Amino acid sequence: MSWALDHLSEILTRAGQHAWLAGLPLVLGLVVALPLGWLASRTSWLRASLLTTTGLLYTIPSLALFILLPSILGTKILDPVNVIVAMTIYTVALLTRTVADGLSSVDPSTRQAAIAMGYGGFARFRAVDLPLAVPVIAAGLRVAAVSNVSIVSVASLIGISQLGYFLTDGYARSFPTEVWVGIIACLLLALVFDLVIQVISRALTPWTRAVAA
Amino acid sequence: MIRFEGVTKRYGDADSGSADGGSRAGGGGDQGAVAVDNLTLEAPTGQITVLVGPSGCGKTTTLRMVNRMITPTSGTISVNGRDTASMDVAELRRGMGYVIQHAGLFPHRTVVDNVMTVPRLLGVDKRQARARAMELIERVGLDPAMARRYPAQLSGGQQQRVGVARALAADPPVMLMDEPFSAVDPVVREQLQNEFLRLQSELGKTILFVTHDIDEAVKLGDQVAVLRVGGVLAQLAPPATLLADPVDDFVAGFVGRDRGYRALSFAAAPELSLTDEPTVRLGATAEQVRAVGSPWVLAVGDAGEPVGWVRAAAVDHEVTRDLLHRGGTVASTSGSLRALLDAALSSPSGRGVVAGDDGRLVGTITAAEVVPAIEARRTATTAGEVPEGASTR
Structure with missing residues (x-):
């Protein structure tokens, strides 16, 4: 405990870096997954190929991705952009299916009514399908958030600063306290992410809490 | 006026043209299964045309071809003289109210926002659209306090009313209704049907209404189109004619039993001499009841409205509501022969x-006295006078 207090500012700095590396990809991944999921929900042949392809992306080991990306992107190995891109890929892998499922979950009679009122493809997506898919997408984002927080820590193996440093450093120095601090900090960060997503989701979906009066 | 000219819909075409949101007809996936076969039909302006038939008769397909949610394989559909195929699809759809079985309300929008949808899409400003929506919410018989609720907070019947209000919001001349009252219980259904007729008598929309329920078709339709499986029009006629003169075995079978009796719904009650009925007031004493000298005595309320029959022998102290017999129906002087006969039976x-239109007792009549009126009507009909349809609404 005293070790943690002594190193508080370092912990907070690394936590901030960790949050950035895990959080920005959540937003970027969602931005990419929305159109992909929309396409998948509209066309059945695209659905199978898109969901299989994006799903497979998740099986690429993170360490391999961190090492390979610089040669693909032309970035330096220590550039945090590599981590951001890698985490965005994982987020897309997790979210495309969720977005497609969420958009397809709209009640058929609601969709039919929307069509009959002259809502065209994109207008319907924006006004009806997307708002109704928010609870499903938020659930997917929560999984992706936890997954991102956990995977980002691996980046300490290639020397990118974040909370994972405490795990590798503690292991190298045979100092379990430091490892524990790293684990608990990751956990707390994941909880904060989860909370933020839930708050946003609730704000966007007042109708889900409206039950028979 | 909605006009179908030689309209055919065959599924399994290269372009089936079905809008997503689920097409029901032709689900078997047969190559080239015919859902609607060379349909020619006119839905007159300001009237309710009901499409009725068994599953697979193409009635929903027919309806959805009007707003091009399904594209006909051949033939043309015109609305007020304009070929729908040549119109912008969004403009076409926003010019037609559309009501479906489960209302299809937007769960994420409040009732008032649901009703405002089409006016907003048409560019009406928010304040004006809201005012119009509130007016319609009341018009369909909902408490204005419900405007801020979400659909999940309403009963099925209330949701259906919102669905009707939403369809009416942009004041479209044409309404398409696909089994709008099928998913609610019979009591609510009857209320909705009655209010729908009341609204229509005020609004005079051109309505195409799909149902599988022949009773609903006969009750609501100014004219009824009976379709048989395969999408062939079997008979198009006013309900009274349909009941009195089904064109073939299929229509006769579909129209069902008791059609002779049901046809009396469309025969206005003639002027009959009614018998004065001695009555007692609610709260009358046993002596007063027995003084009438009849085993069954009719009780009336304070305004002279009949409230029910009471068995004289059952009254110990006074006539209370729970002593009343519940079975009897009350006919109205402006009602139908059917209501009159039913009251007697x-x-x-x-x-x-x-009772009169003011609800006060006018008199009583026996079945034996109603039957001659029915016979007299038959004589008049065969003599060439066409029975007036839909006169009893």
């Missing part, structure tokens, strides 16, 4: 209760 005394 359902009355425990055999004397059917007839």
Whole structure:
């Protein structure tokens, strides 16, 4: 405990870096997954190929991705952009299916009514399908958030600063306290992410809490 | 006026043209299964045309071809003289109210926002659209306090009313209704049907209404189109004609039993001489009841409205509501022969209760007295006078 207090500012700095590396990809991944999921929900042949392809992306080991990306992107190995891109890929892998499922979950009679009122493809997506898919997408984002927080820590193996440093450093120095601090900090960060997503989701979906009066 | 000219819909075409949101007809996936076969039909302006038939008769497909949610394989559909195929699809759809079985309300929008949808899409400003929506919410019989609720907070019947209000919001001349009252219980259904007729008598929309329920078709339709499986029009006629003169075995079978009796719904009650009925007031004493000298005595309320028959022998102290017989129906002087006959048949005394339009008792009539009126009507009909349809609404 005293070790943690002594190193508080370092912990907070690394936590901030960790949050950035895990959080920005959540937003970027969602931005990419929305159109992909929309396409998948509209066309059945695209659905199978898109969901299989994006799903497979998740099986690429993170360490391999961190090492390979610089040669693909032309970035330096220590550039945090590599981590951001890698985490965005994982987020897309997790979210495309969720977005497609969420958009397809709209009640058929609601969709039919929307069509009959002259809502065209994109207008319907924006006004009806997307708002109704928010609870499903938020659930997917929560999984992706936890997954991102956990995977980002691996980046300490290639020397990118974040909370994972405490795990590798503690292991190298045979100092379990430091490892524990790293684990608990990751956990707390994941909880904060989860909370933020839930708050946003609730704000966007007042109708889900409206039950028979 | 909606006009179908030689309209055919065959599924399994290269372009089936079905809008997503689920097409029901032709689900078997047969190559080239015909859902609607060379349909020619006119839905007159300001009237309710009901499409009725068994599953697979293409009635929903027919309806959805009007707003091009399904594209016809051949033939043309015109609305007020304009070929729908040549119109912008969004403009076409926003010019037609559309009501479906489960209302299809937007769960994430409040009732008032649901009703405002089409006016907003058409560019009406928010304040004006809201005012119009609130007016319609009341018009369809909902408490204005419900405007801020979400659809999940309403009963099925209330949701259906919102669905009707939403369809009416942009004041479209044409309404397409696909089994709008099928998913609610019978009591609510009857209320909705009655209010729908009341609204229509005020609004005079051109309505195409799909149902599988022949009773609903006969009750609501100014004219009824009976379709048979495969999408062939079997008969198009006013309900009274449909009941009195089905064109073939299929229509006769579909129209069902008791059609002779049901056809009396469309025959206005003639002027009949009613018998004065001695009555007692609610709260009358046993002596007063027995003084009438009849085993069944009719009780009336304070305004002279008939409230029910009471068995004289059952009254110990005074006439209370829970002593009343519940079976008897009350016919109205401006009602139908069917209501008159039913009042007589359902009355425990055999004397059917007839009330005026103000609800006050006018007199009673027996079945034996109603039957001659029915016979007289038959004679008049065969003599060439066409029975007036839909006169009893």
